[in-house]
Amino acid sequence: MRKRFLAIVAVLAIVAMALSACSKGTNEPKPADGNTNTPTTPAPAKEAVLNTAWAYEVPPKTHFNTFATGTLNFPGGMFVDLMTSPLALYQWSDNTYVPQLAESWNVDNAAATITVKLRKGVKWSDGNEFKAQDVGVYFTIGKAKAYAYTKYIDTVKIVNDYEVQFHMSNPAPIALRYVLRANPQPYAVYGKFAKQIEDLYAAGKDAKSDEMKKVITELDAFRPDIYVASGPFIMDTKSITEAQVTLTKRADAWNAGTVKIDKIVVHNGETAAATPLVLDKKIDYVTHAFPPATEAQFTAMGLRIIRFPYYTGPAIFFNYGHETFGPLFSKVEFRQGLAYLIDRTAAGTVALGKSGIGVKKMAGIADNMIPAYVTADVQAKLNGYAKDAKKAEELFTKAGLKKGADGQWTDASGKKIEFELYVPSDFADWAAAADNVSQQLTAAGFKTAVRGPAWSQYTTDMNDGKFQMGLLPWGSSTPHPTFAFQANVINYNGGGKAEPTATKKGMNYPLKQKYSGGAIDFEANTWDMAKGFDTENQKKIISATVLAYNELLPNVPLFERYSNAPILDGVNITGWPKDGDALLANGSADQFITLGIVNGTIKGVGK
DSSP, rough: OOOHHHHHHHHHHHHHHHHHHHHHTTTOOOOTTTOOOOOOOOOOOOOOOOEEEEHHHHHHHSSSOSSSBBBOOOOSSSSSHHHHHOOOEEETTTTTESSSEEEEEEEEETTTTTEEEEEOOOOTTOOBBHHHHHHHHHHHHHHHTTTGGGEEEEEEEETTTTEEEEEEESSSSSHHHHTOOOOOOOHHHHHHHHHHHHHHTTTTOOTTTTTHHHHHHHHHHHHOOSSSOSSSSEEGGGOOOOSSSEEOTTTOOOOOOOOOOOEEEEOOOOOHHHHHHTTTTTOSOOOOOOOHHHHHHHTTTTTTOOOOOOSSEEEEEOOTTTTHHHHTTTOHHHHHHHHHHHHHHHHHHHHHHHEEESSSSOOOOOOGGHHHSSSSHHHHHOOOOOOOOHHHHHHHHHHHOEEESOOOOOOOTTTTTTEEEOOOTTTHHHHHHHHHHHHHHHHHTEEEEEEOOOHHHHHHHHHOOOOOOOEEEEESSSSSSSHHHHHITTTTTTOOTTTTTTOOOOTTOOSSSEEETTEEEHHHHHHHTTOOOOOHHHHHHHHHHHHHHHHHHHHEEEEEOOOOEOOBBTEEEEEEOOOGGGGOOOOOOOOHHHHHHHHTSSTTTTT
């Protein structure tokens, strides 16, 4: 790239000298008014810079290997899809996919295949052409690393340079999402590992073999010098500092003509670091969770607040294997009592104001997803657990607890019940909700203390079962209830039996349970509810799972998070969707801003 740049500069210099020579000795007419000043050259168009924020670590703590833990590509944010284009993006409002690196696709239900035709003429930032082998790299390495798609897709066939066919071992609409929302990776960077993995599979080796483990170990240790991009932006690795990093627009990107933003500056930090930048109007858009008082400051200074659903939020998770409280947590009456006792709306309001919406249906999936996935008869049966202190006390008593004259609850031996509620200390909204819940529990007779480390350590502790009660995500911002129930009962529950490498017990909740409707296998249902193209059958499985969850409450959802993203509109960036725009139905896994940027509606001022 540097050589190419210098060559262009040299050519331009020669052209400029030639033009200068041609102009010498000519009799240029003077302006009629006698003014001999040279006409003013129009000012160059203002560079369109989107300023945002995300917490990240700088190299060497992070790196550019997208297949290894610790990659510097801001996982979970909009930046991944803007640097490494997916095959398609997704619109929640009408359940459609927007082509990106895929030009088209076809699902053959009878043959259980998904055939994808790729966009031609796409260049990686290293100059290589994007081809089917880049798609193959992602799925080959993903198979060896047991990516979630392997539950639905068993083989990937490269038909030619611009066509790939996927065979579905479990035909399902969700398989299409796993294919289309994948971000292909450059064969030039990872091809040697993919080739080794393919050869091992061809030789009859599997992911458990020593040979395969050796390749994966080498892959995880691999550290590319640069981040190779296929999308409209590339990370300027020389710009990486503790304070910020810049993503610059690629002039040769396949969608460069549509994208109307020149740079994205990512300021480093969580909510505490981002807040003063927003107050100083140095941030155009950021999705950190801001407390109500801070949001009020933003509104007072004229910033617009955009709210889109996350379809998830914090829930109280229980450690069913805890040596002291495990037996109590295992009693459904106790969990139901907590659901009646806690004012979920209050917890959400304290955490996020208008963006913390107390859960009403307690279904394990977001309230606004229920009409699309749950049958009408089951919807009518759902218990909303509206706040009812008297009902809560009845259930606590039924669970074997006693309330003393001092208002404190005790166990059967007379020992006072005192809890510890674990929460990630760097999640301001969750910490505020935890404080509110602890106050509610303490006032009701359960003295509750709040503590917890930063999220990076927090998840390790939760997976290790080093907690009594703790906040973790319920539901999911990915569009299907199967993802929600993975969060509810599998992800922090040892990974379930389907994950052979799981060694952590987490919440230690038995996934086979009995409830008033009969027996339920939460794990089997979680996977089965996504299988097949018979949506009515899916709905039956989802509805049965939702009904069991609503009664058993393996965890107690508190509120659903909506964004309270401040927008500095019209200064640097414009074209933000208006309130009620269908694009704002997109969850955080399919951020609206990504679609807006790639289609050119969210753009620089004057573009």
